[in-house]
Amino acid sequence: MTGEATTAGGAASSVTTSTSPDRGTVVLLGLILVAAVANLNLAVANVALPDIGKAFDASQTALDLVAVGYSLGLAASVLYLGALGDRHGRKMMLILGVGLSIPACLLAAYAPTIEVLFVARLLGGLAAGMAYPTTLALITALWSGPARTKSIALWSALGGAISALGPLVAGALLGEFWWGSVFLITLPLAVVALFVAYKFVPSHVNESSDPVDNLGGILSVVFVAALVLAINFAAVPDAQTLAIGLFLIALAGAGAFVIRQRRARNPLYDLDIAARRTFWVAALAGIIVFGSLMAAMFIGQQFLQNVLAYEPIQAGAAILPAALLMVIVAPRSAKLIESRGARFTLLLGYVFCVLGFLTMLLLWKENIPYWKVALGYSFLGIGVGLAGTPASHSLTSSVPVRRVGMASGTADLQRDLGGAIMQSILGALLTAGYAAAFAAQISSSPNGSQVSTNVENELTKSFSSAAATAEQYPQYAKQITAAAKTSFIDGADWAYTAGIVAVVLGFVLVFFMFPKKDREVELLQQYHDTDLANEDVASEGVAAAG
Numbered sequence: 318m319t320g321e322a323t324t325a326g327g328a329a330s331s332v333t334t335s336t337s338p339d340r341g342t343v344v345l346l347g348l349i350l351v352a353a354v355a356n357l358n359l360a361v362a363n364v365a366l367p368d369i370g371k372a373f374d375a376s377q378t379a380l381d382l383v384a385v386g387y388s389l390g391l392a393a394s395v396l397y398l399g400a401l402g403d404r405h406g407r408k409m410m411l412i413l414g415v416g417l418s419i420p421a422c423l424l425a426a427y428a429p430t431i432e433v434l435f436v437a438r439l440l441g442g443l444a445a446g447m448a449y450p451t452t453l454a455l456i457t458a459l460w461s462g463p464a465r466t467k468s469i470a471l472w473s474a475l476g477g478a479i480s481a482l483g484p485l486v487a488g489a490l491l492g493e494f495w496w497g498s499v500f501l502i503t504l505p506l507a508v509v510a511l512f513v514a515y516k517f518v519p520s521h522v523n524e525s526s527d528p529v530d531n532l533g534g535i536l537s538v539v540f541v542a543a544l545v546l547a548i549n550f551a552a553v554p555d556a557q558t559l560a561i562g563l564f565l566i567a568l569a570g571a572g573a574f575v576i577r578q579r580r581a582r583n584p585l586y587d588l589d590i591a592a593r594r595t596f597w598v599a600a601l602a603g604i605i606v607f608g609s610l611m612a613a614m615f616i617g618q619q620f621l622q623n624v625l626a627y628e629p630i631q632a633g634a635a636i637l638p639a640a641l642l643m644v645i646v647a648p649r650s651a652k653l654i655e656s657r658g659a660r661f662t663l664l665l666g667y668v669f670c671v672l673g674f675l676t677m678l679l680l681w682k683e684n685i686p687y688w689k690v691a692l693g694y695s696f697l698g699i700g701v702g703l704a705g706t707p708a709s710h711s712l713t714s715s716v717p718v719r720r721v722g723m724a725s726g727t728a729d730l731q732r733d734l735g736g737a738i739m740q741s742i743l744g745a746l747l748t749a750g751y752a753a754a755f756a757a758q759i760s761s762s763p764n765g766s767q768v769s770t771n772v773e774n775e776l777t778k779s780f781s782s783a784a785a786t787a788e789q790y791p792q793y794a795k796q797i798t799a800a801a802k803t804s805f806i807d808g809a810d811w812a813y814t815a816g817i818v819a820v821v822l823g824f825v826l827v828f829f830m831f832p833k834k835d836r837e838v839e840l841l842q843q844y845h846d847t848d849l850a851n852e853d854v855a856s857e858g859v860a861a862a863g
Contacts, residue, residue: 347514392541544564608740623805635690
């Protein structure tokens with residue numbers, strides 16, 4: 318290395334010179350490729366959801382679970398696996414995760430049932446939980462100063478852009494092949510990423526020698542998994558008991574996790590560090606930012622295909638403005654952080670995210686021209702491009718390098734727990750809104766009393782189920798399709814409104830709780846000094862014991 322970062326991450330904002338590893342460009346490319354495998358696998362399912370729904374006659378809830386399964390596996394495991402990487406080798410975890418993603422993709426592509434498809438998505442998320450957090454951890458360990466900020470900006474922007482480009486490639490494949498082909502997209506990329514990571518990424522850089530809190534890791538998995546599943550089942554008819562049970566498990570898991578972290582000698586998640594304002598506010602802010610992008614993509618892909626009757630490749634291409642603007646804006650976001658601070662940059666990003674959801678709520682109706690679709694995605698792309706970098710940068714700048722796995726794990730939770738929670742909430746609202754709107758149309762119809770309970774259940778289950786019912790009753794196909802489109806828009810409006818509320822709450826949180834630039838620099842320096850003092854005390858204790 319030409320200048321390995323050996324100082325605590327908290328000093329990042331006060332370091333005036335940049336340090337980078339040997340062959341830094343190739344190393345960064347390898348880490349971005351690994352992140353790309355995770356991001357593409359996360360995104361490709363959305364564009365195939367209508368086809369998956371038709372292939373398995375799936376309910377909207379089942380489709381929601383397929384969409385969120387990958388995020389669920391990643392979000393539930395990322396803290397624990399990040400800690401294991403810190404202790405046992407980040408490069409090893411990187412390679413294991415990319416390698417495991419290959420059979421997970423194959424299982425998803427050839428899944429015989431929607432239940433197997435969900436399991437395959439969950440397995441893919443666990444593989445990403447091994448590899449993805451390690452990418453940011455290594456960036457933080459290998460770079461310092463403005464070079465680190467720029468590297469994180471590229472990692473964030475290209476990761477988000479690749480995620481947005483996934484639906485375009487998936488749409489092209491769906492035009493020629495079956496729905497499972499979308500899950501094979503990442504296979505060649507995974508092979509290349511595996512080679513570059515093995516060949517060029519350094520091993521054992523600033524890794525911890527502390528034992529891993531395995532009990533805390535298991536509790537974190539239980540808590541996150543139960544929370545995400547509870548949100549998904551909350552809107553499912555006759556599943557309220559299950560949802561309540563899962564919420565109680567999540568609550569108990571969260572409580573047990575906090576107690577464990579307070580008592581453990583080497584906690585998985587240092588709550589004292591997590592309590593730092595530049596850490597916890599940034600963590601919550603990032604959950605909302607990245608969750609908004611994923612939830613909008615999830616709802617948007619179904620809207621484009623179900624309501625606007627876009628072909629899959631057209632629906633995938635529709636997202637290009639978001640991908641392009643994220644790449645363009647992210648480097649400017651890094652400059653804004655250096656000149657105006659993370660708070661200003663986050664708030665500016667939030668403004669554009671709100672504009673994106675407002676566009677969807679007010680303009681995304683039947684028979685709209687493409688420019689209205691592009692406008693909504695453009696606002697979101699700018700918002701995430703601006704806010705994504707400070708949300709991740711503030712986390713890594715607030716912790717010592719030896720605990721960077723905690724920061725990178727939290728940064729991944731921003732994307733994946735945020736995506737899982739926001740996607741689950743907006744998906745549940747879409748499901749409930751669609752069912753309520755269609756049921757209301759049936760009851761108000763002159764022939765509504767003639768619709769049997771079984772047919773009504775099929776019509777209100779999901780758009781794809783209603784489309785299948787329309788094929789069974791061609792004499793009513795036009796009315797059924799029109800009602801399904803109207804009902805979908807009503808459900809989507811519920812979801813967009815919830816997105817606006819979430820972003821506004823995030824804006825208020827950042828505005829009042831995140832420090833302004835000068836105070837941010839002071840706090841980061843204080844954290845850095847505290848971490849150095851703690852490390853000196855720990856070193857003296859080890860020496861005395863020896």
